[in-house]
Amino acid sequence: MDSEALRKYSALHPKPAGLALQYGTAGFRTKAEQLDHVMFRMGLLSVLRSRATVSTIGIMVTASHNPEEDNGIKLVDPLGEMLHPAWEEYATQLANAEEQELQKIITEICQKAAVNQDKDASVVIGRDTRPSSEKLSQSVIDGISILGGQYHDYGLVTTPQLHYMVCCRNTQGQYGKATLEGYYEKLSKAFTELIKQSPSSGESQRHLKIDCANGIGALKLSEMEPCFPKEMLIQLYNDGTKEKLNHLCGADFVKVHQKPPRGLHMRPNERCCSFDGDADRIVYYYEDTAGHFHLIDGDKIATLISIFLKELLAKVGQTLEMAVVQTAYANGSSTRYLEETLKVPVHCVKTGVKHLHHKAQEFDVGVYFEANGHGTVLFSKAAETKIRQLAKEEKDDEKREAAKVLENMIDLINQTVGDAISDMLVIEAILALKGLTVQQWDAVYTDLPNRLLKVQVADRRVIETTDAERRAVTPPGLQEKIDALVKKYKLSRAFVRPSGTEDVVRIYAEADTQENADALAHEVSLAVYHVAGGKGAPPQP
Secondary structure (H helix, E strand, C coil): CCHHHHHHHHHHCCCCCCCCCCCECCEEEEEHHHCHHHHHHHHHHHHHHHHHHCCEEEEEECCCCCCCCEEEEEEECCCCCECCHHHHHHHHHHHHCCHHHHHHHHHHHHHHCCCCCCCCCEEEEEECCCCCHHHHHHHHHHHHHHCCCEEEEEEECCHHHHHHHHHHHHCCCCCCCCCHHHHHHHHHHHHHHHHHCCCCCCCHHHEEEEECCCCHHHHHHHHHHHHCCCCCEEEEECCCCCCCCCCCCCHHHHHHHCCCCCCCCCCCCCCEEEECCCCCCEEEEEECCCCCEEEECHHHHHHHHHHHHHHHHHHHCCCCCEEEEEECCCCHHHHHHHHHHCCCCEEEECCCHHHHHHHHCCCCEEEEECCCCCEEEEECHHHHHHHHHHHHHCCCHHHHHHHHHHHHHHHHCCCCCCCHHHHHHHHHHHHHHHCCCHHHHHCCCCCCCEEEEEEEECCHHHCEEECCCCEEEECCCHHHHHHHHHCCCCCCEEEEEECCCCCEEEEEEECCCHHHHHHHHHHHHHHHHHHCCECCCCCCC
16 A cells, blocks of 8 residues: 555545544435545545455445435445445544544554455445535545555446446346446346236326436436336426425425425326435325325335235245334334234334345345335345246246246346335336226225424433334333323334434334324423433423
């Protein structure tokens, strides 16, 4: 490592005095003008990670559903998964190091992680459409180059497309071709095969309005549209030509505000969906004839996919174990429907995609979605091999056809990470094959009314949780208070958890009516305020 060159280049990407950042589930995220040094240093780290794993590593420059002024960066591990937790620590150390400590910290990481500095390193880079992204990805390239790494810049891509590229490159093309064309071909071919099987339901059936959050999703969908079968008619809104990224639109806005995005006019019972800014989340919605807005979130998406896969697995007649993974935020009605009606095991894990992904890997077929619309399906190697073999060799017609549908599902799903484009096509294929309208899908179960609140506290670390964040261990007495409050309402539950990023405690409550859910959430927030050191005025109902 050329320490003189490192010193010289590092000085061109200076760290703002007093700035400390933490690498979390979403990588680093903050105001774009504070990120130049972080980008340069993550370029350095990606080279070390590539040498440590003897694989290609990915870097995505995006801040997802954050405002346009923000930006961020996350590293992608060899199979398209999130960065290893030990390396999240290294990322935080490197980002916060003072200029003169950089060399020392790099040497320490190399020792701890047994990095061979003579190995080749290869990194692929992608970025979203934010005005700051191009310049920031140039800083990443500076970092990669100074440590002698090779890089390929994919330019403008969705976050899931970059995850896909990393996986393709490290499986020597087994997962697919590591190009955008390869991605479009793999997904559209599987989708076209599935749609062929559907009871002919006329063209109106496949008409979909898509809110692209004024982000990268619009660009990539326009490129992919020529590959879609002619029955699939999509109309793009908030395509980034006029308005700001994520402003009054996108999956996060629709989910939080429970209303349609700006600029998308809904006619009664029309299917609509929203992507988020980097196209790794999706939610569906429609307006009924009485003008009421209906949101179909990640829980209902997971349920639709589970119903479909369970039927196919039963037809194929293999003893493949399927499970759904949720977090504590999943609506109680969805959990009840999956366990009691569908008879599919449900597992609850801590909030954060990496926890869901990790748990889903334990099953032959693991379905996971967060309520916010981020999720996917994972198939074990053994299950995938078995399904592909049956699709080829099974003598029984019905079993073979079911296996073929499963095989196309495997190809249509982006197993590396939640992918709005892939998830949208999966949903559209299932609705077509089952002949379901959006209202019939919505009616599978009725969500319990719920309320999310947050309370400012002096120090969020006073709250520690257990049982996948559903019970508070500290401060003493808090959980007992919550238990007593929950007992007052029907079909109710509530939990509290510290935010991962700011000194607030998040509160979730659900009950039989909206009024009761609101009352319970408020009472729990008062308990948190009094027992866990609330700041400012007490919460108002």
